[in-house]
Amino acid sequence: MGYVALYRKFRPPVFEDVKGQDHIVTTLKNQIKSDRVGHAYLFCGTRGTGKTSVAKILARAVNCEHPVDGSPCGECDMCKEIAAGNSMNVIEIDAASNNGVDNVREIIDEVSYSPTKGKKKVYIIDEVHMLSTGAFNALLKTLEEPPSYVMFILATTEVQKLPITILSRCQRYDFHRITIDTIEARLREVVDAEGIKVEERALRYVAKTADGSMRDSLSLLDQCIAFNYGEELTYDKALNVLGAVDTEVFSKLFSALYTQDVNGALTLLADIVIQGRELSQFVNDFVWYLRNLMLVQASDQMEDVIDVSSDNLATLKEQANSADIDTILRYIRVFSELSSQIRYASQKRIMIEITLIKLCKPQMDNGEGAFEDRIRILEQHDEANGKLLKGIQSGQVAVASAGAGSFSEGARPPREKKVLDRAVPEDIKALVSKWPGYLMRMSNPMKNYLQKANLSLGNDDKLQIVFDNRQLTEKYSKGESREELQNFLDDSTGKHIEFETKFLEPSQVFEENYVNLQAINFDIVTEEEKEN
Structure with a gap:
């Protein structure tokens, strides 16, 4: 037979x-x-x-x-x-x-x-x-x-x-999907009955790849045994046969994406392609890795749910502790969409490369998730700059190169701030009428953030800058970002523009809650006209 x-x-x-x-x-x-x-x-x-x-x-x-x-x-x-x-x-x-x-x-x-x-x-x-x-x-x-x-x-x-x-x-x-533990135990019975040596990690990976199907797990095991006939089936050999990628690669890829290392991310992908890995499976496995990151960050009691080795679990916890949950959720959403798109695509590598580049350079993407990612990156840069400033102030970082009055290359002495007259409503009206021109003179990323803002006249003749994003509202209400915007407004108008930021709820309409400065006509009344 x-x-x-x-x-x-x-x-x-x-x-x-x-x-x-x-x-x-x-x-x-x-x-x-x-x-x-x-x-x-x-x-x-x-x-x-x-x-x-x-x-x-x-x-x-x-x-x-x-x-x-x-x-x-x-x-x-x-x-x-x-x-x-x-x-x-x-x-x-x-x-x-x-x-x-x-x-x-x-x-x-x-x-x-x-x-x-x-x-x-x-x-x-x-x-x-x-x-x-x-x-x-x-x-x-x-x-x-x-x-x-x-x-x-x-x-x-x-x-x-x-x-x-x-x-x-x-x-x-x-009929329920069969658990990984149950499939692994059945595979162990099969290989023992057949007299085949299989590494425990290899069986575990085959069971996981089967995605709840006992028949698929036995077919995959059959394939792996045939490829390595007469030899012990190890974890690395199982990865080679199934066109899969080791967990360490996913850890490096996530680090590259999170730190905006586009060269590192593309190099990793190139290595995957050279090794002949199946790209659709690669994307699916990376989504699974991101899911594990999300669960580790959600709770410390996830060992049974995550189903990884103790070494990989330690790496996951370390990476999850240094990552932002919103960013992880966004990556899961992006790669899940990519998984469905490349299933029947002829140029899978190009589609993955585009996704990696967009995630490493969120300024190229106009989506809401990318917008939040840009804020996260900017806040990281602000934090790094703040540490540098503290180092300079405490004397830990030297900035003077020759004498007491000279500065090293790239460093500038703090500028002397001029005392400006406070802006009156006419000045605010002039600012609003020329706002598109002012936006053109702004540097990124501030220009991108303020493009969708609406301007309104607030109490005490203050300029109200109304955002539809709560994070931006908080960002420009305090700290270095507020100071940067304040300096820009003062330098551009020659007047001190007092402003405050406001958040517009999704259910609110701007015209119903704030004054549209574009439609305001300011009438100047002199003392002589009052007497008459």
Whole structure:
């Protein structure tokens, strides 16, 4: 006999061998033991979670001559015939290729004939959601009131496509995704039975890559074993076969993005491409890494949820403590969108490169998330400059190069501030009328931040600068950013412009809450006019 794939060779023969679906197995075993078996079952769930395996076990169990605790004995003639595929009592139908009305009518005609051997005639219809509307309608009556010796088991990965009339006639069982621990334990049983040496980390990674599917995990394991036939399957070899990337690479990539190191990020991507890694899988795995970062920052009790080694967990915690949660969430959103975009793209590398560049240079992106990232970067720079200023003031950083009155190259003496007259409403009106011109003279990033601001006349003849972003409102209300804007306004107008920043709530309308200075006409009244 030729080689049999692992997922076929190790298909569970009894209910006890079904992994990760205890809620279904227990119910079905109790029904068989109490002789309360239904006539129509609907098995729903993602691929590889055991729907067809459980259907075949159930078909054997209801026909078994000597069931053991609700499971088929595997020794009687009926069990052996069904297992070998020679029994006329169990009919498997693929609805993807037999989805017409005529196919269903053939089933209806056969239903009228009772089994010559055994108790039940079982119809297993896989991918039942592929049946046509006419086929569903033809099946309805028979599905609702079949003969006592007939059982239907419908299996589907897309239960939402089934008509409600079908759903209401079946006992529905939802198969869950299988946990990584459960899959790993099953893989360990398989490799031990096959006499194959596999590193624990390699099994863990295969189980994680399977994404809740036992069948996928066995297929991936089969692939890895074939590539490294006769050798121990190590973690690095599993990565090579599956086109995956080590966690250390994701750590370096996140650091490069967070520090705006565009050269480092693109170099890492180039190395991934040269190694022949699958780029779609690379993006998906990086999203998973970002998810782990988010969870580590959210709580210290996430070891069981995150499912990484102790060394990687320590690295995650260190990186999460130095990162901003809003930035991590933005990266997750960006790479999740990228994952769906590159699935069928022909130029995956270019799309990833564009994303990396935009994240390293948020000024290129006009989105709200990029705007917040620019503020974070600016605040980091402000913090660094503040430390430098404190160092100069405390004498820890030398700025003088020759004498007491000379400054090193690049350093400037503090400028003497002129005492300016306070601006009157006419000066504020003139400032507003020429505001676009003033914006052109501003330097970035202040120009970008103030482009969308609205100007209003506040109390005590103060200029109100109204933002629709709370962070910007706070940014220009105090500190170095306020001083920078104050100096610009004073230098540009030759008057001291007193201003205050205000935040406009999303539900508010500017014209209803603030004075539009563009529409104000200031009337100057002299003392002579007052007397007259």
